[in-house]
Amino acid sequence: MFSPKAIFAASLGLVLTLSGCASETNSNPQPTNTSAESSESITLYSGRAEDLIAPLISIFTAETGIEVNVRYGESSEMAATILEEGKNTKADVFFSQDAGALGAVSQEATTYQFPTEVVELVPAKYRAQDGSWLGVSGRSRVLAYNPELVTDLPKSVFDLADPGWKGRIAIAPTNASFQSFVTGMRVTEGEEKTAEFLAAMKENAVLYEKNGQILDAVENGEVAAGLLNHYYWFEKASEISAENMNSKLTWFSNGDAGNLVNVAGVSLLSENPNALVFAKWLLGETAQKYFLEKTFEYSLTLDVSPDPALPKLSEIKGPEIDLSDLSSLEQTLQLLTEAGLI
Numbered sequence: 001m002f003s004p005k006a007i008f009a010a011s012l013g014l015v016l017t018l019s020g021c022a023s024e025t026n027s028n029p030q031p032t033n034t035s036a037e038s039s040e041s042i043t044l045y046s047g048r049a050e051d052l053i054a055p056l057i058s059i060f061t062a063e064t065g066i067e068v069n070v071r072y073g074e075s076s077e078m079a080a081t082i083l084e085e086g087k088n089t090k091a092d093v094f095f096s097q098d099a100g101a102l103g104a105v106s107q108e109a110t111t112y113q114f115p116t117e118v119v120e121l122v123p124a125k126y127r128a129q130d131g132s133w134l135g136v137s138g139r140s141r142v143l144a145y146n147p148e149l150v151t152d153l154p155k156s157v158f159d160l161a162d163p164g165w166k167g168r169i170a171i172a173p174t175n176a177s178f179q180s181f182v183t184g185m186r187v188t189e190g191e192e193k194t195a196e197f198l199a200a201m202k203e204n205a206v207l208y209e210k211n212g213q214i215l216d217a218v219e220n221g222e223v224a225a226g227l228l229n230h231y232y233w234f235e236k237a238s239e240i241s242a243e244n245m246n247s248k249l250t251w252f253s254n255g256d257a258g259n260l261v262n263v264a265g266v267s268l269l270s271e272n273p274n275a276l277v278f279a280k281w282l283l284g285e286t287a288q289k290y291f292l293e294k295t296f297e298y299s300l301t302l303d304v305s306p307d308p309a310l311p312k313l314s315e316i317k318g319p320e321i322d323l324s325d326l327s328s329l330e331q332t333l334q335l336l337t338e339a340g341l342i
Helices: 004-018 050-064 075-088 099-108 157-161 176-189 191-204 211-219 231-240 273-282 285-293 323-327 329-338
Strands: 024-026 041-046 067-072 093-096 110-112 134-145 169-171 205-207 225-229 248-250 261-268
Touching: 041 050, 041 075, 041 273, 050 067, 050 273, 050 285, 075 093, 075 099, 093 099, 093 273, 099 176, 099 261, 099 323, 110 261, 134 176, 134 211, 134 231, 134 273, 134 285, 157 191, 169 191, 169 211, 176 191, 176 225, 176 261, 176 323, 176 329, 191 205, 191 329, 211 225, 211 231, 225 231, 261 273, 261 323, 273 285
Parallel strands: 024 110, 041 067, 041 093, 169 205, 169 225
Antiparallel strands: 093 261, 134 225, 134 248, 134 261
């Protein structure tokens, strides 16, 4: 059965298919959505969870005096809403947990280019080539494993297709982060190889709905290992202390599809000057330290690790990919459906 996230993702694919509006990124834009309160506030459509982001927004308002009116939802849901609203969207800024949704919006809606001096704050591989969206924090896909149950670590995510992993590997196929990972695999490795991997996961994997459930299963010895985002381990470690953790994290060989680094990021949807103030503030020291210390994500402007146990972001060798290409989610959902995983 489709989860709400899968349904939202499917609705985004439908909107992309049916949308008749032209793709447009404005280097010299004419105003189409100017907030009546642009001097005092911005409207933010957030695909990031309220419990994670509301404290950060409060800090922004306290530092700048700019009020932020927020509409929360899944990133794919917010992207679909923006496409439906078109030039009448009320949003000044789209804050997505995923580069794919940012890519979809920049391809199909009117977005506004960031100034060069802001674009250059972010490494090229973590932003759109045309400056239509910028990453503000990063997360890495990892393999969480129980060292009592795994002694020979896989070198590639494709090693998990081996029958020896049957019943021992956990995935969350309806989860947005897993779907982005599969999209990255499709883009870098091709549809056929990805379909073969998913067919093997249908045979081998134990299915969960959320990354946190996967980590708990690894911790409890229900499964030997699981695919998830790195910060789930550190969230749990902050609750029970690292010395009480039964699991460890590992990365695959350099360039492997299993090492995908995805980003949360922003795009500008109006010429409200405070929208740019907000986006640039997210790349500043206050927000970047918040991501490192509170959400355990990677900073995209500070080359430091969220935790001494983690490699620096510059040390993680993921697949070579244009993160805007993660917008091709509809094809991924089709492969997951054909594999019987959703």
